[in-house]
Amino acid sequence: MDTAAIEQIVRNVIVQFEKESIRETAAPQSATAERTLPVEISARHIHLSEEHALQLFGKPLAMKRELSQPGQYLSTSRLRLIGPKGVLDNVAVLGPERSSSQVEISMTDARALGIKVPVRQSGDTKGSPGIVLASSSNIVAIEEGVIVAARHIHMSPDDAKYFNVQDKEKVSVRLNGIRPVVLCDVLVRVHRDFRLTLHIDADEANGCGCDGNTTAVILKDKE
Amino acid sequence: MDTAAIEQIVRNVIVQFEKESIRETAAPQSATAERTLPVEISARHIHLSEEHALQLFGKPLAMKRELSQPGQYLSTSRLRLIGPKGVLDNVAVLGPERSSSQVEISMTDARALGIKVPVRQSGDTKGSPGIVLASSSNIVAIEEGVIVAARHIHMSPDDAKYFNVQDKEKVSVRLNGIRPVVLCDVLVRVHRDFRLTLHIDADEANGCGCDGNTTAVILKDKE
Numbered sequence: 001m002d003t004a005a006i007e008q009i010v011r012n013v014i015v016q017f018e019k020e021s022i023r024e025t026a027a028p029q030s031a032t033a034e035r036t037l038p039v040e041i042s043a044r045h046i047h048l049s050e051e052h053a054l055q056l057f058g059k060p061l062a063m064k065r066e067l068s069q070p071g072q073y074l075s076t077s078r079l080r081l082i083g084p085k086g087v088l089d090n091v092a093v094l095g096p097e098r099s100s101s102q103v104e105i106s107m108t109d110a111r112a113l114g115i116k117v118p119v120r121q122s123g124d125t126k127g128s129p130g131i132v133l134a135s136s137s138n139i140v141a142i143e144e145g146v147i148v149a150a151r152h153i154h155m156s157p158d159d160a161k162y163f164n165v166q167d168k169e170k171v172s173v174r175l176n177g178i179r180p181v182v183l184c185d186v187l188v189r190v191h192r193d194f195r196l197t198l199h200i201d202a203d204e205a206n207g208c209g210c211d212g213n214t215t216a217v218i219l220k221d222k223e
Numbered sequence: 224m225d226t227a228a229i230e231q232i233v234r235n236v237i238v239q240f241e242k243e244s245i246r247e248t249a250a251p252q253s254a255t256a257e258r259t260l261p262v263e264i265s266a267r268h269i270h271l272s273e274e275h276a277l278q279l280f281g282k283p284l285a286m287k288r289e290l291s292q293p294g295q296y297l298s299t300s301r302l303r304l305i306g307p308k309g310v311l312d313n314v315a316v317l318g319p320e321r322s323s324s325q326v327e328i329s330m331t332d333a334r335a336l337g338i339k340v341p342v343r344q345s346g347d348t349k350g351s352p353g354i355v356l357a358s359s360s361n362i363v364a365i366e367e368g369v370i371v372a373a374r375h376i377h378m379s380p381d382d383a384k385y386f387n388v389q390d391k392e393k394v395s396v397r398l399n400g401i402r403p404v405v406l407c408d409v410l411v412r413v414h415r416d417f418r419l420t421l422h423i424d425a426d427e428a429n430g431c432g433c434d435g436n437t438t439a440v441i442l443k444d445k446e
Contacts, residue, residue: 008235011268037363106429107429107432108331108429112424114244119402119432138270143347150402172405178342179342179373179374179406179408179427180407181249181404181405181406181407182395182404182405182407183402183404184403184404184405185402185403201430202331203331203426203429204402204430205428205430206329206330206331206426206430207424207427207428207430207431209342221395
């Protein structure tokens with residue numbers, strides 16, 4: 001191999017290296033607008049306190065399969081929700097047990113059950129309506145705890161750094177479904193155990209025409 | 224009254240007049256961003272051809288009450304929709320009769336019925352699925368015509384001039400409900416018989432947390 005050929009190879013490697021470097025430094029600047037969020041549609045579900053789980057099933061909840069957020073699982077148990085106007089059967093119970101029971105339904109469900117339900121972040125159940133929970137062997141009435149889950153993004157501290165957002169910050173998210181929309185005021189929740197996911201409910205998913213191919217992108221007003 | 228006082232009054236009137244003039248000429252420029260659209264939530268409903276109405280009810284449709292768009296009405300008749308997986312009872316039939324039958328449902332309904340339904344503008348039913356319609360006295364199977372109605376804005380030519388939009392143009396609309404969103408690609412339909420209204424379906428309404436107080440504003444990209 002002659003010197004000119006070697007020089008050419010070295011020159012190519014340098015050019016390639018420079019391109020890679022540009023790509024690496026450029027990525028974080030443009031990525032906020034480009035990196036998509038996995039979208040998960042939360043179907044109606046129930047979280048139970050230890051006490052309610054024992055009353056309804058006579059034993060603690062057991063795992064059927066893991067969910068996307070580490071430690072959370074779909075249990076082997078299902079319940080009937082009984083409202084003043086209607087019932088919803090076969091509603092999933094998620095584990096593990098929590099400090100208090102909480103029922104997350106859509107507005108469509110609330111209408112079918114005949115109750116008026118506020119849109120709230122998980123855990124914020126003060127003043128929300130109650131409902132009757134029925135298993136095949138027992139019935140439990142909870143005095144409050146029924147909410148429509150407010151949409152939110154789970155992310156790790158690394159993701160938060162990547163997207164340049166803080167815990168509890170609100171962002172807008174463009175959902176490129178069959179009926180494209182921009183969701184405003186989407187709460188960001190940052191925790192080291194969280195896996196990057198946008199959680200919306202069944203009404204939001206149907207209203208946006210979401211399917212498995214739908215992508216979501218954070219739009220930050222300040223940028 | 225001395226001359227100075229008269230001069231002062233005249234000066235005030237002129238200033239007032241100029242302010243009014245500014246307000247008048249300024250209004251049309253800023254109004255696009257401010258004038259709100261009435262929002263109507265389209266519940267599931269059925270349009271029938273004359274032939275199908277006669278087959279199902281033995282007589283033409285009769286008006287129960289007028290709807291917002293002139294000439295359109297809620298009929299006195301209701302039907303059952305029968306899908307492969309489920310049924311929906313007591314579905315409103317709208318009048319007057321049309322050249323072909325069309326069923327407008329939400330994606331939530333489509334799931335309950337067990338059919339896959341495209342999002343389409345009214346009248347665009349080619350290739351859409353069929354369904355079985357049942358009255359108390361007869362059953363009719365339609366081969367196609369079931370759609371999820373694509374959101375749209377009805378407006379008169381005067382409204383179109385006011386908002387500076389054309390028939391068939393697509394605009395974005397901010398819906399200030401409990402869960403604020405921007406709906407993208409909303410079709411504008413201009414006709415001299417149309418009354419200004421944004422039509423969205425039940426899933427979109429629930430997904431946005433719309434109620435009677437929700438306002439909608441056109442956001443035009445080009446402005």
